[in-house]
Structures are given as structure tokens and as C-alpha cells.
Amino acid sequence: xxxxxxxxxxxxxxxxxxxxxxxxxxxxxxALCEPGxxxxxxxxxxxxxVTQKVVSKAEGRIVDFDPEVPGAxxxxxASESVRLLRRRGELLITETRHGFVCAxxxxxxxxxxxxxxxLLPVDPDLSARRIRAALGHxxxxxxxxxxxxxxxxxxxxxxxxxxIGIAGIAGVVDLRGTPDxxxxxxEATEVCVADEVAAAAELVMGKDRAVPVAVVRGVDPTWxxxxxxxxxxxxxPSGDLFR
Amino acid sequence: xxxxxxxxxxxxxxxxxxxxxxxxxxxxxxALCEPGxxxxxxxxxxxxxVTQKVVSKAEGRIVDFDPEVPGAxxxxxASESVRLLRRRGELLITETRHGFVCAxxxxxxxxxxxxxxxLLPVDPDLSARRIRAALGHxxxxxxxxxxxxxxxxxxxxxxxxxxIGIAGIAGVVDLRGTPDxxxxxxEATEVCVADEVAAAAELVMGKDRAVPVAVVRGVDPTWxxxxxxxxxxxxxPSGDLFR
Numbered sequence: 001x002x003x004x005x006x007x008x009x010x011x012x013x014x015x016x017x018x019x020x021x022x023x024x025x026x027x028x029x030x031a032l033c034e035p036g037x038x039x040x041x042x043x044x045x046x047x048x049x050v051t052q053k054v055v056s057k058a059e060g061r062i063v064d065f066d067p068e069v070p071g072a073x074x075x076x077x078a079s080e081s082v083r084l085l086r087r088r089g090e091l092l093i094t095e096t097r098h099g100f101v102c103a104x105x106x107x108x109x110x111x112x113x114x115x116x117x118x119l120l121p122v123d124p125d126l127s128a129r130r131i132r133a134a135l136g137h138x139x140x141x142x143x144x145x146x147x148x149x150x151x152x153x154x155x156x157x158x159x160x161x162x163x164i165g166i167a168g169i170a171g172v173v174d175l176r177g178t179p180d181x182x183x184x185x186x187e188a189t190e191v192c193v194a195d196e197v198a199a200a201a202e203l204v205m206g207k208d209r210a211v212p213v214a215v216v217r218g219v220d221p222t223w224x225x226x227x228x229x230x231x232x233x234x235x236x237p238s239g240d241l242f243r
Numbered sequence: 244x245x246x247x248x249x250x251x252x253x254x255x256x257x258x259x260x261x262x263x264x265x266x267x268x269x270x271x272x273x274a275l276c277e278p279g280x281x282x283x284x285x286x287x288x289x290x291x292x293v294t295q296k297v298v299s300k301a302e303g304r305i306v307d308f309d310p311e312v313p314g315a316x317x318x319x320x321a322s323e324s325v326r327l328l329r330r331r332g333e334l335l336i337t338e339t340r341h342g343f344v345c346a347x348x349x350x351x352x353x354x355x356x357x358x359x360x361x362l363l364p365v366d367p368d369l370s371a372r373r374i375r376a377a378l379g380h381x382x383x384x385x386x387x388x389x390x391x392x393x394x395x396x397x398x399x400x401x402x403x404x405x406x407i408g409i410a411g412i413a414g415v416v417d418l419r420g421t422p423d424x425x426x427x428x429x430e431a432t433e434v435c436v437a438d439e440v441a442a443a444a445e446l447v448m449g450k451d452r453a454v455p456v457a458v459v460r461g462v463d464p465t466w467x468x469x470x471x472x473x474x475x476x477x478x479x480p481s482g483d484l485f486r
Binding site for chain 1: 246247248249250251252253254255256275284328329331336343344393396397398399400401402403404405414415416432433434435436438439440442443445446447457458461462463475476477478482483484485486
């Protein structure tokens with residue numbers, strides 16, 4: 001038997017350096033469509049996964065930062081955080097204003113110019129909605145957008161990519177109450193499909209993550225609805241056993 | 244420009260109910276290869292992701308369990324755990340003998356017969372190595388195996404699939420010390436590719452997860468080496484800030 005591909009993940013190459021003020025939707029359109037052509041490789045229902053770094057750069061979320069200045073990193077992390085959860089040496093685990101719990105408030109020092117740091121977008125769901133609307137306007141396609149970032153996990157080594165902003169795709173798909181194959185009601189079936197799509201995209205982004213965009217084709221069309229990381233994925237502290 | 248597919252994820256359908264003592268490698272071979280044919284659809288380098296439940300069933304990790312008996316669940320979870328981390332109502336977060344921190348010691352009541360529960364495999368890395376060796380012997384292919392399970396996350400709603408046992412693929416790929424595109428050394432670059440592949444596979448397993456096996460084709464060939472969840476992914480409590 002020959003299985004059919006349920007999902008395809010494409011690396012989008014040819015995206016150059018992004019600078020503050022760049023129109024990311026235009027950059028994506030140029031990378032994905034033949035210049036001057038009315039046809040475009042993108043399909044309705046495709047999910048574009050865009051790494052946080054290029055979104056932060058395009059939005060000008062770049063600040064001066066000198067890691068040699070004592071206390072500079074702590075001050076910058078504090079300015080982006082609402083709560084410090086843990087600290088070990090250089091590593092600070094904080095809760096950002098978005099409600100993300102991650103290392104160093106998601107501030108990134110790699111793949112940015114020396115003397116600078118990239119902060120997370122102010123409202124990543126809004127960033128995703130803007131890119132989605134601009135691509136729809138420009139290309140006439142209905143795609144979903146996931147802005148991804150790289151987070152650690154509490155009890156597992158290694159980082160994985162997760163969704164920090166989404167548009168046109170569900171964050172969490174609730175299968176509670178769906179009978180399983182034996183007719184019993186499923187347990188623990190709120191699946192965070194947005195994080196799983198972000199993880200799948202990371203696998204093609206290359207060793208040095210020089211590829212900042214991937215397209216995931218073939219996701220369940222019922223997932224393609226209005227979505228929000230802030231509204232669906234960020235766990236409210238009241239439901240949280242480890243804060 | 245037309246991107247090329249870096250990764251394809253296939254659902255493997257036609258796998259029937261698995262019973263204790265079933266030869267899972269034979270079941271996979273029958274599902275993936277033409278009967279009586281010497282050719283097989285599987286390629287060297289493919290990653291087979293197999294859900295924990297069918298591995299547990301084949302290995303006979305099924306116990307009698309009556310959820311109506313007071314204290315039955317607590318007793319069963321305790322018997323599979325070395326430590327209780329948190330409890331809220333019905334939900335127990337424990338550390339299993341494998342070192343996994345998850346809900347209810349990974350014990351599963353869905354998609355198993357009424358009156359029973361499925362425990363995690365005793366040694367999921369060994370389970371993966373056995374399936375890999377049997378498929379290699381039977382079909383002459385060098386594939387990787389990931390046994391996946393569905394875990395919650397500390398600060399994010401929704402579950403995602405992760406690797407609990409692996410063979411022939413890295414758990415964590417260490418990119419520390421690799422210069423990024425600007426020549427600076429990357430931070431936080433131990434990527435848990437095994438968990439990302441497990442997450443990608445979950446996306447094609449269907450709403451009721453009736454599809455217990457997926458094939459992921461196209462992973463970076465440098466990841467295809469000896470791997471171990473216990474040795475690479477399980478975080479040692481000494482390096483853990485939240486236990």
C-alpha cells in the first residue's frame with residue numbers, strides 16, 4: 001500500500017536580510033510568486049510559518065545591547081517581563097508581558113547585528129493577522145500565518161519551535177467529547193495544533209536557521225479558522241500548577 | 244520560485260487493532276509493503292512514528308482497571324511513578340520511572356478495552372530499537388523509529404506529541420558552537436528534533452487518532468544516528484528548575 005502524503009513542509013529560500021520597516025508580506029510574495037506573474041505557488045489553506053526574528057526585525061523591535069556591560073542583560077530582560085520565575089547563572093526564566101514563560105523574555109542575540117538584540121513583537125497575534133491580510137490583499141490567497149519562536153521545556157532537554165502569534169488557524173483544537181474508536185469519550189484531547197505545525201516547520205529551517213519561513217501544506221481544513229495564541233494557548237496563571 | 248518539499252508526512256492507514264503478543268514489525272511491514280512483493284514503499288532514512296498505545300498493547304502493557312473503584316486511579320498512577328509533583332482534583336502530575344513528567348504517569352484509558360488501562364512501555368528506547376531491527380531484518384531498510392506519546396506542557400494549553408522512545412535518530416541535535424549567519428556563535432541551539440518529528444506526525448493521525456503510525460520522509464540525514472530519549476531528552480533532576 002502506498003500512503004498518500006498528508007502533509008508537506010517546504011523551506012522558503014531566497015529571503016534576504018530583513019531591516020526595520022521592511023514590508024514582510026511583500027518579501028514573502030516575492031519569494032513565493034513568479035515576478036510579474038498573476039499565478040502564485042501558494043494555495044488557499046497553506047500555512048506560512050515565519051520565525052519571530054524576521055517579524056521583530058521588520059517591526060523595528062531591535063534595541064542597542066552591549067552584553068559586556070554588567071547588568072545589561074538583566075535590565076533588558078526585566079524591561080520585557082512581568083515576573084521572574086527562576087534564575088540560574090546567566091539563565092533567567094521569566095513571564096513576558098504576553099504571558100509566555102521562556103528564557104530571557106524571548107530576547108535574542110543571534111542572527112542580529114552586533115551591539116543589538118531583538119525583542120519579541122509587541123502583539124504577535126496582531127503581527128500574524130497583518131501579514132495574513134496583506135498577503136490576501138496582494139495575492140488573493142487565504143493562507144494561515146504562524147509566527148514561531150524557539151522555547152525550552154521544563155522537563156525535557158532541547159528546544160522546540162512553538163507558535164507565539166497566529167492568524168487564520170486554530171491554536172488549540174478541542175476534541176473533548178469526541179468518541180474514540182471504541183466509543184469511549186477521549187481524554188486530554190485539546191491538541192495544540194499551532195505548536196505542532198511550528199515544530200514541523202522548524203525541521204526544514206536548516207542547521208543555522210538561515211531559512212526564516214516555511215510553508216506547511218495539507219493541514220486539516222477544519223483547523224483553518226480565527227485563532228489566537230494569547231486567547232487559546234497562553235495558560236492563565238490560575239490554571240497553572242508550576243508558577 | 245517553487246519551493247521543494249523538505250519534508251513529507253504520510254498517515255499509515257489499514258493498521259487494525261493490536262493485541263498483546265502481536266508482532267508490530269510484521270504489522271508495519273504488511274501495512275507498508277505489497278504482499279508477496281520484494282519491493283517496499285519504505286525508503287532508507289524514513290522515520291516511522293508509532294504511537295505509544297499500539298506499542299504498549301503489543302507488549303502486553305495492559306492491566307485491569309475499573310475507574311469506578313475509589314482510589315483505583317491513584318494506586319495505579321503511584322505504581323508507575325517515582326514522585327508526585329502536583330495534584331489538582333483528578334489530575335496527578337508525576338515523574339515516571341523513565342523520568343517523564345506527565346499527567347497520570349502516562350496511563351491511558353482511551354482506545355483501550357473497557358475495564359483496562361494501557362501503561363507506558365517499560366523501556367521505550369528498547370521497544371524502538373527492537374522494531375527498527377525487526378524491520379531492517381525483514382525488509383532490508385534502514386529506517387528510524389520514534390515512539391510517540393501525548394503530553395501536556397507547563398505553561399501552554401493543549402497537548403502535543405513528543406518522543407518517548409527512539410532508535411536510529413538523534414534525540415537532541417547540538418548546534419552549540421555553530422556560527423550563525425552573522426558569524427556569531429548561536430545560543431540555545433540544542434534542538435529536540437525527535438519531539439518535533441513526533442509533533443509533525445501527530446498532525447496526520449486524524450481527529451480520533453485512529454491512525455497509530457505515520458512516516459516522516461526527508462529529515463536531515465545527519466540526524467540519523469544512534470539516539471535515546473532516556474539518554475538525551477529526559478532532563479536530569481539536577482538540571483531542572485521546576486521539580
